[in-house]
Each structure stands twice: as structure tokens, then as C-alpha cells.
Amino acid sequence: MVDTARPLHVPQAPVERPQNPFPWGKVITYTILMGGTLLAILPFLWMISSSLMTNGEIAIGRLIPSQPLISNYPDAWNRANFAQFMWNSLRITAISITGTLVFCIPAAYAFARMKFIGKNFLFTVMISTLMIPEIATFIPNFLTVVWLGRLGQNLCGDACAWVNNWPSLTVPFMASAFSIFLLRQFFAQIPDDLWDAAQIDGAGHFRFLISVVIPLSKAPVMTIVTFSFIGSWNALLWPLLVTQSDEWRPVAVGLTKFVSSDAPGEFALQMAASVIMVVPILVLYFFTQKQFQMGISTTGLKG
């Protein structure tokens, strides 16, 4: 990528150079960056454009629809049963995020600010679970979930089933080592003075966590929320396994099913459905992109 002949600017060094007659370096830099931008968004542009075409227009390889066909969206929405899938994904995501926050925040707090026997050992064990690939655990986890479901059904009827119900789709993801790690890094940076002051006021760990630590940690908590949202919105392998009817199928499984079996040749509808699936994530991303990139760079470098 980097050309030898090109006089590149030294990163972040003060720029005091004689003005070149023509800034070749800049031009090349911008050209490459713009080229990258184009490659990154072309598939998206085409996705939107073709979602407004007729199937015939896609088949002959047009790039722009002759007349935007908005009706593809309601068609896709109805034909793919997307109302149900979107609702499912929203429910699943909401439950997952709530669970993640309720379970991960106290755990991260304990790792960051409390002393107890076996802390290092437990932390190491927890971090090492990040190494275990999903493909190595999905079979035993499926068996566990089936068993827990039978237990639940026997105790309180079908509402407590696990498979093809919300628990199997959310509970396994409620405590992620990744979230705990990210929160711990942040909690550990909170100055001890605050804790001393809280203690003088007679607050315990719980009070301190609720009224001082959490209000201070909006950024990392937002990062966790974004990550869990995206994680549960995108998950495919596990939901494929534990959902058997549309009642709880998330939108990722719904789209897969729509593309492969419900409307195999109808590209325009497939594209419209894809756009519908992408929109919530993009909205979320544009609002939280700063936290998101922060989360990636901090854990990316230290995880």
C-alpha cells in the first residue's frame, strides 16, 4: 500500500515543510482512501438500489431501477413474515441485554474492586473461555438446554420450556467473558478516593456500585449494550439449532429461511428483506459508533 517514492507525512509530527508545487502524496492518499470507501459501500448501494427493482431488472443486470419500486418493502415484510421475526429479535435482544447488564456488572465490579480468595484463578479461567470456539461447545450446550427445558416444563409447564423459547436463545449469552473483561478494565480505573468517601458516608459495595460506579460508566455500558445487541441480532448457528418454529426465530434465521426456501428466485424481495434486517443495526451504529470503536480498540489490544 505504501509507495517508496511518495513523500508521506510523518504521523502527528508538526508539519513545517516547504510548499510542494503539487501535493502528490496527498492526492494518492486520498485516492486510495476514496477507492477503499467505494469498495466498502458499493455492495450496500447495490443492495438498496436492487431492493427497488423488479426481478427482471436485476436479472438483466441493471444498476439503477427504471422506476423505484417501493412496494418491494411491504411485499418482503409480509411474505417473509418479518413482523414476527423482527419482534422476536427485539424481544431476544432486550432480554439478552438486560441479563448481560444484571449479571456482568456485579461480576466485573467484583473482579475490579474487591479482594477475595481465588480471584486471579477465577479471572484466568473466565478469560480462557474466550478461546473456546462455539463449534466446540454447541453440541453439549444443546444437550444441556434440552435437559434444562425438560426440567422447566415439568416444574411450570410449557411456558418454562427452553428449546424454541426465549431461555435457550438468551440465557447462555447473558454472561460473556468479553463484557466482564471490558467493564472490569473501566471499573478498575475509578479512583479509590470515591470509594473512601462512599465508605465514610456508610455505603457498602452495593450502594457504591449503584450510585457511583454505574453512573460513571455510561460509555463502557453503552459499548456492552451495542455489542450484545449486534451479537444477538447476528447470531445464526445457535438459533438455527434451538428454534423449530417462527414463534421465536430471530430475524437472522428468518432471512436465511426466506432466501433459501421461501423465495429462492426473488432477488428483489431478498434484497428488500436484507435492508430491513440491516437498518436497526445501522441506526444503532451511527448513534454509538464512538463507543463501539473504543470498545474494539481497548479490548482488541488487551484481550
Place this chain on the structure above:
Amino acid sequence: MTAYLFLLPAAVIIFTFGIFPVAFAFFVSLHEWRRFPEAYQGLDNYVRALDHLAFVLFFWLAIGALVYGLITLRRLWRMTHDDRRGLLALLPGLLNAAVWVLFFNWFFTLLPVVLDIPQRIRGQERVQGMFINELAASFQVPPVVETGTMLLLVALLAVAASVFFNRAIRIQASVELLTKATLVFVFLAVGVLTMQLTVAEIQLAIETARAAGEDLPLWSQVIFISAGIVLVIAAFVVWQRASRHFDDRKFVVWGLVAVLLLLGGYLLSAELPNALANADRDLLHGFIITVMFSVGTVPLQLAVGMGLAYLLFQDIRGKVLFRIVYFLPYITPFVATSVVFKILFSHRATSPVNNFVGLFGIPAQKWLLEPTGITRLLFGQETPDVLAGPSLALLVIMLYTVWTYIGYDAVVFLAGLGNISAELYEAARIDGASGWKVFRHITFPLLSPTTFFLSLIAIIGTFKAFTQIWIMRSPAASTSVDTMSVYIFETVRTNGNMGYGSAMAFVLFGVILLLTVFQNRIMGSRVFYG
């Protein structure tokens, strides 16, 4: 106390769905197992996947555990250099290790009984609490009670011994000594038990073959392959030593390396195909595809990501905007973008990509439906199998994968660039270094921890890749794009054979672990932390 309460919920979930499944998967893999546990099968599932290589691998797993146990013992010996009384930790250590072994023994005696509950109460009239009653009854089954009592007795002894050790011998780091001593015996026990299992299975296989009137040269296979592996590793070690000392011995060393490599390679190439003769073809094929997938995506995506990050780090306008855009492919759901690529690269003569390549005079391709290797498409059908390379379908999936991960790599590289101190650049500028020299001698080496981390994540990522392949595979080309992960999932989904699926998943897990360790050793030593 509060700390444990804070941890409890998260710990329960992480244990149940993160740690326990590893042991559970191994247990499942030793059985014929569809919805419920059926017969114990020993290593049969592994043999079905890898044929005789499975024996070799388990043999080495056992040897590895034993060697690691002995290494830990040596460390313990060194730690107690000043005060040999520390070696007394070995006694409580032995008891602690026994507790671990007995715990697993008890647990895996109990587990099938517990898992069987739904079977037992099936067909009976549904009464609330029946499940709980059965659960309680499971703990009272004679074998469970026996193993449980043993566990309790030894656990009591172990606790007593540990406390006694801590109280009676007041030396520093007594907890660490105890942990090490426990580890010694845990590894030795794992080694001995695995070896016992492997030897028994090998003997059984030989006996079975003999009964059928055949001669199974299993032991010689184990020895030949082991010797091959040892020689190749030895050559590697010699080479590493040699690259550290530059002197006249180098020539001799190189010769030695070459001979060792040749010998090892010869032994391996002669014996491996025999050992794998009856292995699962699709699994091996999946492994090769996974490797091609890794080799084709990781270097490219890292190089482009680093280049973009470097350019973005310059003094330019619109930094934030570029960053947001580059990140888009990574952030959007893989399912949706995979569908887009599937249609972009569809086989129709007028699909967008076919139109595009048509501008350069390239004939329309079948893309995702094309199982033929790319070298064959380029140089004609007579290219040998070995050189066929990834299929065109796999190439599209690789392109997609690179496209999605470049933005992620660039963001992490950017963070890495931000950590490099500006003074270094200043110094280089004063010395009159050119842009390329600055990159080559400052940026690149100081970025190596980031590069190392990203390559680790990326390689493991290719071994875990699932979504994009699942969406883009088609019946026409599925055999040429199914990586190990996809093949495992497909097998479990279509025929529900949990035991076999677990065995294959365990093999894949082993491959990933080995890769991580290997990469840590090779690349970790070259990472420059400044």
C-alpha cells in the same frame, strides 16, 4: 462474601455454557449418542474421523500430559531450592489431584443417570415435581453413592493435609507450592489415564483385526508417525538455535536440519496416508479447505487493513467519516451482506459481477456455483489435483471475508498506531528518514504486537467461520466450500449423531489450540514490544 455473591450468577452461566461443555463434549464423543447417551464406544468416533491417526494423537496427548507433569515437578524442585521441606507439598498435592480425578469420576457417573431422566419419565402421567424427585433419586443410585463417598472421604483428607501443610510448614508461597504440586499429579493422572485408554483401544483394534484374520500394524504406524513428527520438530529446533548463533557451525547445522527434515518428511509421507486410509474424507477435505481459507484471507486482510490504518493516521480531512465507512461491512449483519454477495456473484450471465468482468473481456463465470479450482479455470483442466487451489466459489467467500474484516483490522491498527510515541517519529524526521524508512523501521516493528494479536484472532476466526459460508454455499459447490466447522454442523444437523459430531468438534478445537500455541511460540518471539 459479597464478592462471591456478585460473581455467582455470571459464574454459574459461564461455567454451564462455557467451561463445562468442553468436558461434556469429550464425554459425549466417547459414546454412541443421538438424543440420549447410548453405548460407550471408547475412541471409535475419533477413529471414524481420523482412522489410525486418532491413536497417534491420543498417544501424543498422553505423552504431552506426562511430560508437562514432569516439567512442573522439576519447577517445584527448583522452587524448593532453599528449603527442601517445601517438597512435602507433594503429599497434599497428590490428594488434591485425587480429588479432581474422583470428582470427574463421580460427576460422569452421575451425568448419564441425570440426562436419562426425560427418558425415564416419558410416557408416565405428568405430575408436577416428578422431574425433581427423579433428580433427587439420581443421587442415590448405588454407583453414584459409591463414587460420591470415595470423593467425600478423599476430599476431607486432602483438605486436612493442605491445611496441615500450610500450618506446620511456614514458608512463603506455600499456596503456590500446593498449586504446583497439585498440577504435577493432575497432569500425571491425565497422562496415565489417557495412555491407558489409548493402549487398551489399540490392543482392542488389533485383537478385532486378528479375529477377522487380518494383521493390523498399528504399533508400527504409531512409532513411524511419531518418529516423523519428532524429527521434523527436531529440525525446527536446530534451525532456531542456529539462527541465534552465527558462526562456522552453521553449515553443519543446515546439513543436519536438511537430513532431519528429509527423514521426518519421508517417514510421515510414507505412513500418514496409510494411517488416514479409512478416515472421513469429507472432514479431511474440510480441513484442507479451512487451511486454504485461512491462507487466502488472513495475510491479505491484515496487509490492506494496516495500509488503510497508516493512511488514515496521516494528517488528513474526514478521518472520522472514513473510519465510519470502513467499519460498515464489519458491523452489518453477516447474514444480510452474505445474501447481497450471493446475488452480486450469482451465476447468471448478466449478474453485476459478470457484467463487470465482462468489461475486461473475461467470460461470464458461475462464481458461487463453481466447484472447480481456480488454477484449473486459469490454466486448463489438466492441472493436477494438488495444485487445484481453492474453488471459485471459495474464492468469492474469501473475498467476502476480507471485505468484512478489513475495517475491523484497520480500527485496531489505528489504536496501535496511536500508542507509538511521537518522539520516535520526531527523531527519525531529524535524522532525515524517508516515509518508507520510517514505516519499515519504526511503524512496522512497533506495530508488531497489534499485528500478532490480529493475526491470531483472524486465523482462529477462519477456523470458526460459519455464517457467510452457510449462506453462500450451494448444493452444486458445497463440497468445495465446506470448512470443518460447517461440515461438523451439517453432520449434526442432518443425522443428529452427537457423539461423532463432538469427536470432530474436539479435533477442531485441538487444531485451534495447537495453532494458538504454535503461533505464540513462533511469532511471539519476533514481536517487538518496544
